[in-house]
Amino acid sequence: MDDQRFEGNIRRICQNDREGLKNIYEDYCPMIFSVVSDILKNREDAEDVTSEFFIRLWDIADTYRGGR
Numbered sequence: 011m012d013d014q015r016f017e018g019n020i021r022r023i024c025q026n027d028r029e030g031l032k033n034i035y036e037d038y039c040p041m042i043f044s045v046v047s048d049i050l051k052n053r054e055d056a057e058d059v060t061s062e063f064f065i066r067l068w069d070i071a072d073t074y075r076g077g078r
Contacts, residue, residue, distance in 0.1 A: 011033070011034070011037040011038070013076070015033075016034065017074075017076045018030075019031070019033045019034050020034075020071050020074045023067070023068055023071040024071050024072050030071075031064065031067065031068055034064075034067065035064055039060065039064070042060050042063055043056055043057070043060045046059045046060055046063075
């Protein structure tokens, strides 16, 4: 996902459009899960942290500032 598409999806999240989160989730979930899993060495904990990441993204999307 390029920056423009990511920012468009963040704007959608800010408008309570779950499709924006779904798009980001589909593109980034495997990578985020892999990194977290490598760190935690526990699948269940990695799943929990990955889920929490996307919940938190939904909650703080309005604070996102592009280009940073």
